Amino acid sequence: MKIGWIGLGRMGIVMAKNLAQAGFDVKVWNRTLSKAKESGLPYAETISELIRDRDVVITMLFGSTSVEEVYGKIISTGLSLKGKIFIDMTTVHPDTAKKIAEMMIKHGADFLEAPVLGSITPAKEGKLTILVSGDRETYEKCMPIFQTLGENVFYMGDYGKASTMKLINNTVLGSFMAVLSEAVAFSKKTGLDTKTVLEILSKGAGKSGILEAKKEKLLKGDYSTHFSVALIHKDISYAVDLAQEYRFPAFITTQTLDLFSSARANGLEEKDFSALLEIYKKMANLREE
Numbered sequence: 001m002k003i004g005w006i007g008l009g010r011m012g013i014v015m016a017k018n019l020a021q022a023g024f025d026v027k028v029w030n031r032t033l034s035k036a037k038e039s040g041l042p043y044a045e046t047i048s049e050l051i052r053d054r055d056v057v058i059t060m061l062f063g064s065t066s067v068e069e070v071y072g073k074i075i076s077t078g079l080s081l082k083g084k085i086f087i088d089m090t091t092v093h094p095d096t097a098k099k100i101a102e103m104m105i106k107h108g109a110d111f112l113e114a115p116v117l118g119s120i121t122p123a124k125e126g127k128l129t130i131l132v133s134g135d136r137e138t139y140e141k142c143m144p145i146f147q148t149l150g151e152n153v154f155y156m157g158d159y160g161k162a163s164t165m166k167l168i169n170n171t172v173l174g175s176f177m178a179v180l181s182e183a184v185a186f187s188k189k190t191g192l193d194t195k196t197v198l199e200i201l202s203k204g205a206g207k208s209g210i211l212e213a214k215k216e217k218l219l220k221g222d223y224s225t226h227f228s229v230a231l232i233h234k235d236i237s238y239a240v241d242l243a244q245e246y247r248f249p250a251f252i253t254t255q256t257l258d259l260f261s262s263a264r265a266n267g268l269e270e271k272d273f274s275a276l277l278e279i280y281k282k283m284a285n286l287r288e289e
């Protein structure tokens with residue numbers, strides 16, 4: 001399988017490299033071309049040049065708008081897409097996944113929607129969890145790709161379901177981060193020692209993958225980005241939108257969105273989403289630390 005990879009952000013670059021290291025023939029393209037040039041992987045100068053001789057094209061972009069833009073460009077290359085498989089691994093709104101699937105199938109291509117759970121470290125280790133919607137036969141054909149990138153692969157059925165599940169996962173992720181930030185700021189306000197607090201939480205009610213992954217960041221205030229505030233804000237916005245569509249009262253998710261909106265408004269957009277702690281510290285007048 002000749003693979004074309006579009007999108008060399010924090011996740012895309014490590015995932016594309018994993019495929020290349022596993023022996024796949026990978027060629028990449030990125031909007032900011034310098035990232036493609038510096039990737040050390042074979043690259044194309046244009047989308048058209050990339051997809052021309054590729055059997056499978058994988059996209060890993062920011063969100064719905066960027067996915068619609070890039071797939072629009074793919075169609076407007078005018079190249080025949082018949083027999084090619086496109087896999088979008090971006091976290092998008094389920095309506096976007098359905099719309100892109102319909103468009104690609106109309107143009108003779110196969111399409112899989114395949115968002116991922118897990119951040120940069122699991123991506124580097126090939127330990128992502130991958131949720132896939134689309135035609136089962138196409139899914140099975142692409143299994144060697146999914147098994148290289150992840151250790152858990154779930155077939156979710158119809159288009160939209162994988163993205164819906166991904167958003168539900170991220171409502172847990174975002175609101176969990178919010179309650180952890182609240183707990184850490186609260187404990188600071190009461191004068192408890194943060195290192196001890198984090199250690200006890202990680203053995204008690206806070207015991208979780210997310211606390212394990214973010215413990216050091218919360219302790220040291222190191223908000224170097226793995227998963228940005230901008231990304232969680234985007235995902236929670238889609239989730240709130242979806243809840244409205246279903247007339248579902250998503251109380252906690254809605255409040256979580258407000259918190260991350262506040263983080264964005266306070267200039268933390270490009271920081272890791274654990275930087276939400278800074279918003280709590282600010283609200284609790286704990287700025288001296």
Ligand SMILES: NC(=O)c1ccc[n+]([C@@H]2O[C@H](COP(=O)([O-])OP(=O)(O)OC[C@H]3O[C@@H](n4cnc5c(N)ncnc54)[C@H](OP(=O)(O)O)[C@@H]3O)[C@@H](O)[C@H]2O)c1
Nearest residue numbers: 007008009010011012031032061062066090091119226227
């Ligand atoms: N980071 C994580 O921990 C994580 C975990 C699970 C899932 N995800 C999801 O995975 C996806 C990628 O995440 P990431 O952390 O890699 O994001 P990122 O670092 O922000 O990278 C975004 C990528 O999308 C490209 N892009 C954005 N808008 C575009 C447009 N209009 N046209 C073409 N390319 C465009 C960017 O190109 P430029 O380089 O030109 O800006 C970049 O390659 C997101 O949907 C995210 O929600 C992320």
